Amino acid sequence: xxxxxxxxxxxxxxxxxxxxxxxxxxxxxxxxxxxxxxxxxxxxxxxxxxxxxxxxxxxxxxxxxxxxxxxxxxxxxxxxxxxxxxxxxxxxxxxxxxxxxxxxxxxxxxxxxxxxxxxxxxxxxxxxxxxxxxxxxxxxxxxxxxxx
Numbered sequence: 001x002x003x004x005x006x007x008x009x010x011x012x013x014x015x016x017x018x019x020x021x022x023x024x025x026x027x028x029x030x031x032x033x034x035x036x037x038x039x040x041x042x043x044x045x046x047x048x049x050x051x052x053x054x055x056x057x058x059x060x061x062x063x064x065x066x067x068x069x070x071x072x073x074x075x076x077x078x079x080x081x082x083x084x085x086x087x088x089x090x091x092x093x094x095x096x097x098x099x100x101x102x103x104x105x106x107x108x109x110x111x112x113x114x115x116x117x118x119x120x121x122x123x124x125x126x127x128x129x130x131x132x133x134x135x136x137x138x139x140x141x142x143x144x145x146x147x148x
Contacts, residue, residue, distance in 0.1 A: 050146030
């Protein structure tokens, strides 16, 4: 997939008012993040709290509709068509970091590599992925956007 399509598709998802299925999200794969030392930068506690916050939002909407006797659609009741990003101000910064990552290559920007550079291509790719994943996770935490 070319860079243009990646940006277009990811931004479409981030800006979509109906892309997320809150009721169907699972946490069963999160244990691999906390159990693997190389992946434990992913804060599963925060992700769990974020998931619960989104579930609570859907439940509040249902309670408010019931108290005002307003009928909700099945999608609204189940939280199956929710927005991905609640804080729309986060989208430009996420896009900016994503653009930076798409244009980043260890041969073009060796100064961004750590002093302990891996020697094989496979290790270098892993190092790049780990660095970029950590940066994006930290940015999403900054904006409290766990589904971004």
